[in-house]
Amino acid sequence: MKVGCIGLGDIAQKAYLPVLATRPGVELHLQTRTPATLAAVADAYRIPGRQRHEDLDSLLAQGLDVAFVHAPTAVHPEIAGRLLEAGVPTYVDKPLAYELAESERLVDLAEERGVTLAVGFNRRLAPSYAQCAEHPRDLILLQKNRVGLPEAPRTMVLDDFIHVVDTLRFLAPGPVSGVVVRARIVEGLMHHVVLQLSGDGFTAIGTMNRLNGSTEEILEVSGQDSKRQVLNIADVVDHKGQPTLRRRGDWVPVARQRGIEQSALSFLDAVRAGEVLSARDALETHRLCERVVLDASEQAS
Numbered sequence: 001m002k003v004g005c006i007g008l009g010d011i012a013q014k015a016y017l018p019v020l021a022t023r024p025g026v027e028l029h030l031q032t033r034t035p036a037t038l039a040a041v042a043d044a045y046r047i048p049g050r051q052r053h054e055d056l057d058s059l060l061a062q063g064l065d066v067a068f069v070h071a072p073t074a075v076h077p078e079i080a081g082r083l084l085e086a087g088v089p090t091y092v093d094k095p096l097a098y099e100l101a102e103s104e105r106l107v108d109l110a111e112e113r114g115v116t117l118a119v120g121f122n123r124r125l126a127p128s129y130a131q132c133a134e135h136p137r138d139l140i141l142l143q144k145n146r147v148g149l150p151e152a153p154r155t156m157v158l159d160d161f162i163h164v165v166d167t168l169r170f171l172a173p174g175p176v177s178g179v180v181v182r183a184r185i186v187e188g189l190m191h192h193v194v195l196q197l198s199g200d201g202f203t204a205i206g207t208m209n210r211l212n213g214s215t216e217e218i219l220e221v222s223g224q225d226s227k228r229q230v231l232n233i234a235d236v237v238d239h240k241g242q243p244t245l246r247r248r249g250d251w252v253p254v255a256r257q258r259g260i261e262q263s264a265l266s267f268l269d270a271v272r273a274g275e276v277l278s279a280r281d282a283l284e285t286h287r288l289c290e291r292v293v294l295d296a297s298e299q300a301s
Contacts, residue, residue: 007071011070117279177198
């Protein structure tokens with residue numbers, strides 16, 4: 001199976017390449033416009049010269065079976081569009097695009113061409129979060145915070161808060177009927193944002209503070225007089241009387257802990273099996289992110 005990896009930044013090097021480069025039957029092709037990065041990464045994984053590419057035309061000429069897109073968000077529409085036009089099953093790091101119209105165009109294009117398009121919402125497959133989907137969830141609370149990193153609202157929401165939005169959608173135990181957004185934007189930069197989703201018998205609240213005292217991610221799901229808490233997608237604390245702590249194994253790879261390994265391999269398995277995956281549900285997360293951006297900007301005006 002010829003697998004293309006487009007973009008060789010941190011997420012590719014830390015999470016995806018360690019998974020893809022070790023899979024039997026995978027012929028890995030790397031593509032980036034930065035020659036020094038291409039050489040360094042390809043050398044590290046002993047990728048031969050014929051599988052190193054500095055432009056997308058050269059990569060597409062290899063007759064790829066699948067492609068992973070880890071390039072900057074701004075170029076996702078162009079790259080993913082060309083891959084889909086060429087009939088290549090495509091996996092794109094979230095988000096598909098900064099603009100909702102571009103995300104909709106890519107999903108429509110994939111369905112028109114009958115080509116798989118998947119979005120990397122890996123938290124759905126992270127073991128600690130997947131376990132929360134089996135717990136009573138009358139109330140869901142998710143914080144994802146950083147230090148000293150206020151950003152433009154669209155960038156912050158689509159590049160980072162989108163994980164919170166998608167996780168709330170994943171864990172919501174029923175249809176969402178209520179959406180409330182609150183945010184603080186100062187001189188064009190978003191300091192924090194809060195999203196509340198509600199439905200029959202449940203409330204889900206997600207927050208992101210970019211002026212927080214530490215970088216952290218804390219998920220809590222509770223109901224039926226019990227609570228499950230997940231700290232930094234790793235340690236799980238069950239509260240029912242006395243709290244019980246379950247730590248992740250010392251040798252569990254980060255990509256597996258965060259669901260990235262599972263997400264990448266399930267994508268490859270689906271392609272091998274001839275299954276065409278749709279990004280239609282992922283598009284609903286993008287639409288909700290657009291609602292967050294617009295409501296937050298309106299509050300700031």
